[in-house]
Amino acid sequence: MDLDALRHLDFSKLDDAIERWEKMTGDLKTLASDARDNLKKKADTANWAGINATVTREFVDKTAGEFDDAHTQAQTVTNIIKDTRGELATYKQQLNTAIDNASSYTVVDTGSGSFNVVPHPTTDPDGATKGATALRDDIQGILKKASESDSTAAKALRLVVDHSEYGFSDASYKNRDDAADAIAAAERAAKTVRKDPHDVSNTELASLNADLAKYKNDPLFAEQFAVDAGPKKVMTFYAGIADPYNITYDPKRGEEAKQLQKNLGITLGTATLSDSAHMRSWEKQVVDMGPKELGTDDANNPRGFAVMSNLMRFGNYDDQFLNDYGDKLIAYDKERNVKDMNPWVNNWNQGTLNYWDKDDRGRDPMAGFLQALGHNPDASTQFFEQPHGSGAGVDKDSDVNDHLKYLTKDRIWAADPTLNGDDDVVAGHDALGHALEAATTGYPYDADAMTAKDPMIPGDGDRRTAETAGVMEQVAYLYGGEDGPKMLHDQPELADSLGKMGSAYIDDIDYSLSGLGDHSKDASDFPAKYAGRANFGNQGAIDFLSVLGQNETSHKTVTAAQHLYTLSLLDAHPATSDANMTHAQDAMAVGAEARGILDNSRVQQAEQTYGEKSDEANKSLERSGDWKKLVAGAAIAGGVAAIPLPGSTAAAIVIAPLAADTLTNAADTLVGHAIDKGSESDESDPSENSQMTSRKFYANGADDLGDAYDAYFKGHPEAKAKADENQWIENIKAGYMGTGSHENDYRGRPPYEK
Secondary structure (H helix, E strand, O other): OOHHHHOOOHHHHHHHHHHHHHHHHHHHHHHHHHHHHHHHHHHOOOOHHHHHOHHHHHHHHHHHHHHHHHHHHHHHHHHHHHHHHHHHHHHHHHHHHHHHHOOOOEEEEEEOEEEEEEEEOOOOHHHHHHHHHHHHHHHHHHHHHHHHHHHHHHHHHHHHEEEEEEEOOOOOOOOOOOOOHHHHHHHHHHHOOOOOOHHHHHHHHHHHHHHHHHHHOHHHHHHHHHHOOOHHHHHHHHHHHHOOOOOOOOOHHHHHHHHHHHHHHHHHHHHHOOOHHHHHHHHHHHHHHOOOEOOOOOOHHEEEEHHHHHHHHOOOOOHHHHHHHHHHHHHHOOOHHHHOOOOOOOOOOOOOOOOOOOEOOOOOHHHHHHHHHHHHHHHHHHHHHOOOOOOOOOHHHHOOOOHHHHHHHOOOOOOOOOOOOOOOHHHHHHHHHHHHHHHOOOOOOOOOOOOOOOOOOOOOOOOOOHHHHHHHHHHHHHHHOOOOHHHHHHHHHHHHHHHHHHHHHHHHHHHHHEEEEEEEEOOOOOOOOOOOOOOOHHHHHHHHHHHOOOOHHHHHHHHHHHHHHHHHHHHHOOOHHHHHHHHHHHHHHHHHHHHHHHHHHHHHHHHHHHOOOOOHHHHHHHOOOHHHHHHHEEEEOOOEEEEEEEOOOOOEEEEEEEOOOOOOHHHHOOHHHHHHHHHHOOOOOOOOOOOOOHHOOOHHHHHHHHHHHHOOOOOOOHHHHHHHHHOOOHHHHHHHHHHHHHHHHHOOOOOOOO
């Protein structure tokens, strides 16, 4: 900044701009609040139908979000301008004070950022020269700080505006210093990444990790870093840190590499959320580089897919970028899907790129990509969407997404464990389950439960849509199909995910079970919680439940969800009127049928696997009877129950719908009592050798139904007498022991037989 420019700086136009920005920020805050509290809220509660259920609702949601981003961007611009104005005013005052106090010197602006300090005539020329030098240094320091303030503010403002070409940026800064610090940190981090990774010391690597960890969710930092470093350098750098060629393993560096994988992945994800031309080019380069070798000795010279897939295991990525990336990865993978010739997991590829799972070394890029979909629900729903024009429901192979068909039925998967891992675990199957969980539930597969601080957290509400239901219909068709038992038993890593998906749609499954075949269903008995509910068909629901029941984990999960859903229906229709009792009767009958299908399938599979009445079969049934312990940890909010699923290294939450969005005084409800009883069960400590015969297993199932029956009529003796008269008990028993329990003997899927 020139000396005279700062010395005579006129702030009047800047002050006017600040006043206008402050007014605009206030107006946008009001508009954003109105869009959020009125427009979006009305859209969320409206009973949309047809194309409005998807296109219009999505448009309203996006519009409301744009108002929020517009306010955020305006506030950021205002904050930066105001802070810069204050800093420049301070520097102007410091400059004029320094010059005014130096009465023995003349300061002359010579243009182009230069100036001279001329001493007045004096009898002490040496002292005058020293004084001139000191004054010049003081002035130069002030001008340097003023120039930095001005230039960094201009750069930050340009980045904020360019961050989104057609919308508004969500980057938020309280002042110019914060924005400048973020940009400087991005430039510092990019400079490190551009180095040869072998020349980067552990100290430098720790500093890089510190910057990435601090700013990984900062939009401007992330974009500036990604663009400055460049996609190829980011990937070659990570490969060189994760698995350097011909270098002895250093545990300290290994821990830094582990954190780098996570921090870098989250940062790059944040960067992809930018709509700038620079980032669109960056994303295209990453996709184009996917099939190409990186040209490095590190990590066995991996292809772009191998490195990027391991980085994207962490972070929130742009939906379209993930879909473009996945489309190209699938196409490349399909061409090389040959038995005993895996292009990724083989003896000549000894690279290690994943530090976070002992059962997943990171050589198969499909696993990392699917983990990314597991953390990005909208992208996953889009990736597995039903083929256009397939209509309602799924009843033929042509209704199934090609990606989903390939990954579940055609792809040849391979285990990829580390030295400490399990050779029998196919981590890619687990990742596929995670991706499908996200696609069908609308939540990241490992979201923490019930914090209510983030709209992506379970407990905030039901996030199913017609699109997520479309994916779920395909999953039920595939795994409830003729090959379903074999698929589940060949892919045991998916059992927990399939159980979670079945639980998330237990209301739609029950609706499909009700009525006579596919006729005479009553939506008032099993009300839709969202527009475009899943349509499994009566046969499809039976088949899917019969397969889920074969596995201990999925049986346990869906049984817990079914139990809570049925109880929530009874809570919603207390025995105080004939109309309520009609709904309750249907709820108990269908709940008994669903439970019967699950239990019979579990018994048949245990006997098929271990031998009828064998000790191992009885132990398996005993483990399946532990489902009540899952209920013990359930939390209720927003019309869903979040049920913790033990035995997982990641947060594993079963999202089960309930009949009512709000349960008041939950402790006094049937659902609340079930949670309390589950807690009592959870405190028990049965012996590992405890066993349960099929006779006892069925008896326990009948007792559970009987407990619900008695609890429903507690305090309503006349209503109970009327129900007994109308043979409710016989109908429920028939649903469980007669129809439901043996449904798959003649209509469902038989147990898997090797």
